[in-house]
Amino acid sequence: MCGPCQNTLTGRSARRRSLECGRVQHLAHETDGLCAHGCLAAVGYTGQVMDKYTPRLMFQLLLAAFFILCVVVSPSMAQSGLMTGIVYDDRGEPIRGATMRAENPAAYPRTLTTTSDQKGRISLVGLRSGQWHFTVEYPGFQPTSFAMPITAASSSRPPRPVIVRMERIASLILAGPLEGVDVKLLRADLTAADEAYAKGDFDAAITGYSAALTKAPALTSIGLQLGNAYRQKKDTAKAVDAFETVLKADPANGTALYELGEIREGEGQLDVARDFYQKAATADPSWAKPVLQLGILASNQGQTDAAIEQLKKVAIVDPKSAEAVQAESLLQKISR
Known part of the structure; x- marks a missing residue:
């Protein structure tokens, strides 16, 4: 039966x-x-x-x-995290094309890789929560390794970018902005400042960046970090001073222009902010972020045609960027 x-x-x-x-x-x-x-x-x-x-x-x-x-599937997806950073050389210039490898024997996949963009920016998504080991490599430079814990990503509290500084393998004759500079002391100041910034100790970070900037005032990347530290501390006036100092040495510095645009937009000075965003986009035609911001600004002001024009331009400037994805989403909302 x-x-x-x-x-x-x-x-x-x-x-x-x-x-x-x-x-x-x-x-x-x-x-x-x-x-x-x-x-x-x-x-x-x-x-x-x-x-x-x-x-x-x-x-x-x-x-x-x-x-x-x-x-x-769900536990591993729910525990995924994000790591972002910026890769600089020993002269404070961003490195494009540096390779970062992330490894965690307890995760699957165990290894993930990515490369830095033209601004030295680097990111990895989908990292399982836990301790990860990172290695950054670039031809002509010594590999840089570090370990850090990764936690589940939160849209309300995105992770602070990790600052990675790489040293040249060969002993080069220092010239230009580092001529006569004690590189060891400079590196010590920057390392201490970067670590303090990563921990959220912005007072210590400001002290370290200021000391480094005194030793090498021509290194505009240090001025940018100093300005960012002041912004994190919500000291807008000193942040503006830091970014304007960068622009005195490098009038076409797109990052400084963009940061000033964000500050002025936050203060409600929309026309001034638009001008800074436009200058930033002109200074770096391959950077989609200021173009996206121009589109958002126009949309918020009810300037639909201008918003659509700028948002469509984002995909032309950098079609594979996160900004292109965001621009497409905004275009769909506008067209509804």
Whole structure:
């Protein structure tokens, strides 16, 4: 007697009998006295379902598959995190094309890689929560390694970027902005400042960047970090001073122009902010961020045509960027 379909099987021969229980037609070897319906895991069963599953059985199978996916996939997805950073050389200039490798033996996949963009910016998404080891490499420079814990990403509190500084392999004759500078002392100041910034100790970071800037005032990247530290501390006036000092040495510094645009926009000086964003986009035609901000600013002011023009331009400037994805999303909202 088969429990599910109440069909009685007699004998223990190996011949196959077609059974019809009213819900499903199937074949079964009579080696265990049970038919296939509801007994697919029975010992000795070698038959197969011929027609179609019942709606109830199909629902049970789908429910089981969903449960397995929830158990296997969801925890790792829920625990994914983000790492961002900026790669500089030993003269404070951003490095484009540096390779960063992230490794964690307890994660899957165990290794992830990415490269820095034209501004030295670097990021990795989908990192499982836990301790990761990072290695940054670039031809002609000594590899830089460090370890740090990764936690689940939060849209309300994005991680602060890690500052990575790389040293040249060969001993080069220092000239230009570092001529006559004690590089070891400069590096010590920058390392201490970077570590303080990463920890959120912005007072210590400001002290370190200021000391480094005194030793090498021509290194505009230090001035940018000093301005960012003041912004994090919400000392807007000193942040503006820091970025304007950078522009005195480098009038086409797109990052300083963009930062001043954000500050002025936050103060409600929208026309001034727009001017800074436009200058930033002109200074670095491959940078999509100021173009996106011009589109957002126009949209917020109800200037739909101007907003659409700028948002479409983002995909032209850098089609693979996060800004391009955001611009496309905003375009869809505007067109509704």
